[in-house]
Amino acid sequence: MTCDLSTGLCGPAESEQRVRVTYVTDPICSACWAMEPAWRSARLRFGDTLDVQHVYGGLLPSWDGFADPANGIHGYEDVAEHWREMAEHVGQATAVSVWADDPILSSFPASMVMTAVRLIDPEREESALRALREQLFFHGRNIGRPEIWSAAVGVDPDLVAQKLADGSAKREFAADLGRARALGVSGFPTLVVESGGDRFALRGVQSPERLTAVLGALVGQVPDGRPRELAEAITTLGSGTTAEYAAVLDLPEQVLVAGLTDAGLRRIDLPGGAAWLS
Numbered sequence: 001m002t003c004d005l006s007t008g009l010c011g012p013a014e015s016e017q018r019v020r021v022t023y024v025t026d027p028i029c030s031a032c033w034a035m036e037p038a039w040r041s042a043r044l045r046f047g048d049t050l051d052v053q054h055v056y057g058g059l060l061p062s063w064d065g066f067a068d069p070a071n072g073i074h075g076y077e078d079v080a081e082h083w084r085e086m087a088e089h090v091g092q093a094t095a096v097s098v099w100a101d102d103p104i105l106s107s108f109p110a111s112m113v114m115t116a117v118r119l120i121d122p123e124r125e126e127s128a129l130r131a132l133r134e135q136l137f138f139h140g141r142n143i144g145r146p147e148i149w150s151a152a153v154g155v156d157p158d159l160v161a162q163k164l165a166d167g168s169a170k171r172e173f174a175a176d177l178g179r180a181r182a183l184g185v186s187g188f189p190t191l192v193v194e195s196g197g198d199r200f201a202l203r204g205v206q207s208p209e210r211l212t213a214v215l216g217a218l219v220g221q222v223p224d225g226r227p228r229e230l231a232e233a234i235t236t237l238g239s240g241t242t243a244e245y246a247a248v249l250d251l252p253e254q255v256l257v258a259g260l261t262d263a264g265l266r267r268i269d270l271p272g273g274a275a276w277l278s
Contacts (some may be wrong), residue, residue, distance in 0.1 A: 023054050025057065025189050026057055027133065029188045031205050035206055047222070055185075056111040056173060058173075081096075087270070093243070096140070109144035115176065236248075239277045245260065
């Protein structure tokens with residue numbers, strides 16, 4: 001197997017094989033949220049052929065000395081407009097209200113909640129991360145606050161608090177920061193993909209088509225595990241955005257909107273589109 005590092009395309013693979021994906025991310029990363037349509041579709045399409053590990057790379061230590069001039073960010077007051085522009089550009093529904101109502105001062109607390117969840121129940125890590133992101137990107141809530149994450153993560157919040165208090169979550173997060181540095185990753189999202197002795201990185205927001213093409217070339221022939229009907233997708237996905245449902249079902253937006261409305265899901269109109277709550 002050969003890989004084109006400029007495109008990230010590898011293959012062809014003749015038979016199904018497992019592919020290791022290290023997803024370097026951050027709970028408050030808006031670009032990672034923008035990639036959720038592609039990511040959720042890929043996770044359903046390829047299923048257990050993907051061996052996924054999350055690494056939290058530390059997007060925002062604090063606002064002291066932090067700036068992102070390329071995106072016009074010099075303080076938290078600037079983030080809402082950046083998120084709004086990204087949401088409208090990619091068509092992924094995104095709440096921006098947290099930056100006016102309860103600004104996030106660091107992404108480290110939410111990251112350490114996630115490493116605590118990993119230590120307690122690694123099988124729930126990915127669903128917990130999604131639940132935290134829904135609190136932030138659907139409802140505009142500060143996910144660093146205990147009253148928010150404790151109700152969302154799906155594991156015993158007392159156990160999470162214990163891991164935070166005894167330092168084990170902090171040590172695991174520090175190890176993640178080291179993993180990200182060792183992989184040469186400084187921006188999010190980054191997917192470090194390994195298969196057959198080859199390793200390459202997909203940097204930035206990936207479209208559903210590109211992510212499917214890259215992983216499909218590596219995985220080979222595998223049954224497509226995505227749901228085929230809207231009712232099945234609602235059961236499988238639960239809450240989601242119009243863009244996420246569209247990526248999973250390959251249906252036009254107006255058909256999806258009508259179907260999700262008829263199914264009784266609650267609609268939240270946000271910059272970039274609509275969120276649907278099951």
